[in-house]
Amino acid sequence: xxxxxxxxxxxxxxxxxxxxxxxxxxxxxxxxxxxxxxxxxxxxxxxxxxxxxxxxxxxxxxxxxxxxxxxxxxxxxxxxxxxxxxxxxxxxxxxxxxxxxxxxxxxxxxxxxxxxxxxxxxxxxxxxxxxxxxxxxxxxxxx
Amino acid sequence: xxxxxxxxxxxxxxxxxxxxxxxxxxxxxxxxxxxxxxxxxxxxxxxxxxxxxxxxxxxxxxxxxxxxxxxxxxxxxxxxxxxxxxxxxxxxxxxxxxxxxxxxxxxxxxxxxxxxxxxxxxxxxxxxxxxxxxxxxxxxxxx
Amino acid sequence: xxxxxxxxxxxxxxxxxxxxxxxxxxxxxxxxxxxxxxxxxxxxxxxxxxxxxxxxxxxxxxxxxxxxxxxxxxxxxxxxxxxxxxxxxxxxxxxxxxxxxxxxxxxxxxxxxxxxxxxxxxxxxxxxxxxxxxxxxxxxxxx
Numbered sequence: 218x219x220x221x222x223x224x225x226x227x228x229x230x231x232x233x234x235x236x237x238x239x240x241x242x243x244x245x246x247x248x249x250x251x252x253x254x255x256x257x258x259x260x261x262x263x264x265x266x267x268x269x270x271x272x273x274x275x276x277x278x279x280x281x282x283x284x285x286x287x288x289x290x291x292x293x294x295x296x297x298x299x300x301x302x303x304x305x306x307x308x309x310x311x312x313x314x315x316x317x318x319x320x321x322x323x324x325x326x327x328x329x330x331x332x333x334x335x336x337x338x339x340x341x342x343x344x345x346x347x348x349x350x351x352x353x354x355x356x357x358x359x360x
Numbered sequence: 361x362x363x364x365x366x367x368x369x370x371x372x373x374x375x376x377x378x379x380x381x382x383x384x385x386x387x388x389x390x391x392x393x394x395x396x397x398x399x400x401x402x403x404x405x406x407x408x409x410x411x412x413x414x415x416x417x418x419x420x421x422x423x424x425x426x427x428x429x430x431x432x433x434x435x436x437x438x439x440x441x442x443x444x445x446x447x448x449x450x451x452x453x454x455x456x457x458x459x460x461x462x463x464x465x466x467x468x469x470x471x472x473x474x475x476x477x478x479x480x481x482x483x484x485x486x487x488x489x490x491x492x493x494x495x496x497x498x499x500x501x502x503x
Numbered sequence: 504x505x506x507x508x509x510x511x512x513x514x515x516x517x518x519x520x521x522x523x524x525x526x527x528x529x530x531x532x533x534x535x536x537x538x539x540x541x542x543x544x545x546x547x548x549x550x551x552x553x554x555x556x557x558x559x560x561x562x563x564x565x566x567x568x569x570x571x572x573x574x575x576x577x578x579x580x581x582x583x584x585x586x587x588x589x590x591x592x593x594x595x596x597x598x599x600x601x602x603x604x605x606x607x608x609x610x611x612x613x614x615x616x617x618x619x620x621x622x623x624x625x626x627x628x629x630x631x632x633x634x635x636x637x638x639x640x641x642x643x644x645x646x
Contacts, residue, residue, distance in 0.1 A: 294475055
């Protein structure tokens with residue numbers, strides 16, 4: 218299931234030290250009214266709050282890593298949930314020993330530095346709709 | 361060694377629960393006759409089958425992670441091998457404790473949910489050709 | 504803080520066995536005079552030299568992983584530092600057991616194989632400027 222997405226513009230930017238990583242990206246998308254997008258980033262965080270989706274119970278399990286980490290990769294997309302721009306992002310991190318961690322990005326992850334590429338597509342955005350089988354709000358697309 | 365690739369279109373899409381991740385991406389590329397492309401994705405898998413390329417013996421060593429994991433990142437490309445669209449992808453995963461794993465994506469990795477951005481370039485595609493030094497089918501490009 | 508970046512061209516290419524990963528990407532950007540860009544890659548290295556930025560002391564702590572590893576993901580950008588094209592890249596790696604590692608890419612990481620997508624934007628490039636709060640050369644962008 219996929220649809221052609223017409224690229225409209227690309228933004229290069231950065232977040233500021235102390236920003237909540239997910240919240241600030243969300244604000245950015247709300248301000249620019251981005252309905253469909255793709256975001257990639259690298260940088261570092263002061264601490265991370267992540268989640269793992271339990272495929273049996275259909276609930277996110279949240280956990281924190283309370284120390285400074287490199288962002289070796291953030292990838293996410295922007296689409297519409299309940300009519301509003303919504304970011305779904307996953308992040309890969311590494312500590313000072315080089316060990317890597319990752320998961321679903323949750324609120325509470327604090328930026329130390331972050332450089333991103335945000336690609337915006339012409340609307341209308343893809344809508345998320347509750348999917349019974351997974352318990353997740355998945356993209357509604359024609360087969 | 362590199363060549364200019366002319367972007368033709370971008371697809372945004374998702375795979376379905378139960379799909380074989382590599383096989384379904386490959387089918388997608390065959391159906392659309394994509395000869396040159398770049399794919400990025402995030403999501404979750406029910407289990408993973410990965411490979412590590414042994415640089416001494418020139419053989420892939422396959423291994424499985426038989427539990428549910430987040431896909432913190434999938435990155436891959438589409439080019440031509442033996443005249444057919446061929447996907448080469450690497451994947452980074454994370455478990456419920458946040459520990460990260462990764463490797464060369466092999467058949468047998470089962471999708472729980474997966475959202476992707478597939479960028480397609482005008483053909484002709486880059487061809488893979490056996491490289492003696494690495495034992496790998498590498499891109500044939502002019503110096 | 505972000506700015507619109509006008510895509511000019513996309514290169515697909517590969518590096519050669521034995522190349523210094525960071526140095527060769529830098530040479531590529533200097534040769535093509537790329538002032539603003541985004542790079543993504545996958546592949547394998549013979550050994551890695553990474554760094555972790557200490558957010559307290561404002562110094563990079565370098566470390567090496569002296570064995571062959573898969574590159575499950577490289578992400579980086581090209582901008583201007585002291586008037587010259589400069590690459591900032593982070594890398595995620597995995598060993599033969601599938602365990603993942605990562606960090607800031609440092610010189611001394613040796614390529615076994617590497618396939619990349621390099622997106623180039625019209626200039627002028629974004630300039631890096633010393634940031635007191637983080638001790639890092641960050642992008643200078645209007646609020």
